[in-house]
């Protein structure tokens with residue numbers, strides 16, 4: 364049975380998409396069958412994997428709003444074992460359209476029932492907000508990964524995220540748990556990064572992944588080539604650390 368994992372933090376630019384794309388590609392590289400779902404209207408995950416938005420026959424919007432079957436919007440990527448449900452800018456309207464929709468928080472969960480067994484992992488990249496798209500992702504998921512950038516104000520906003528998680532657990536999805544907090548974009552030359560690591564570990568204790576993602580320029584270049592790091596530059600530090608992280612996620616169950 365597939366494990367569904369949401370990658371969420373309402374704070375912008377903390378590495379959600381970089382982690383979604385590269386964790387998914389590394390899990391696929393390790394032989395797992397993976398479906399990646401882009402729920403962000405920015406569609407960075409979609410373009411980061413080289414999917415041409417002009418040629419799509421459907422996206423996650425059609426599933427959430429028009430009851431399209433997920434099977435009809437899943438696309439293979441250039442990476443073996445990795446499929447995607449893309450997002451386009453039409454999704455920007457979904458946040459408001461969902462408000463007046465029946466079972467608005469559980470639409471993604473219900474849609475994924477049909478394909479959950481076809482994959483080892485389903486990874487959901489969330490937008491930088493705690494609106495209905497993120498709530499749908501949390502409600503559909505077994506586990507949550509929270510990327511936290513090793514910068515000032517790293518912990519800012521996390522209490523709001525955690526209280527949203529508690530509300531989802533109470534009312535919508537009892538089994539949701541935090542798989543881990545992932546420290547991202549560490550600049551090891553600064554003390555600040557190390558201070559943030561200490562602070563986050565104090566707060567989340569054993570819930571912090573052992574793998575810490577450093578700043579790596581190859582990771583920031585890869586999306587413009589429409590590739591995950593593992594195919595763009597398999598020998599880079601970025602590829603090494605995301606492989607290490609994928610192994611940790613597999614070990615967690």
Ligand SMILES: Nc1ncnc2c1ncn2[C@@H]1O[C@H](COP(=O)(O)OP(=O)(O)OP(=O)(O)O)[C@@H](O)[C@H]1O
Nearest residue numbers: 375376377378379380381491548577578579582583
């Ligand atoms: N480890 C890293 N090293 C270098 N650059 C990185 C790294 N991780 C992410 N970046 C870059 O930082 C920027 C923000 O990362 P990303 O898009 O993954 O964050 P996000 O949380 O998905 O943002 P948003 O909230 O807008 O969806 C991107 O330009 C990305 O290429």
Ligand SMILES: [Mg+2]
Nearest residue numbers: 379380403407
């Ligand atoms: Mg993103």
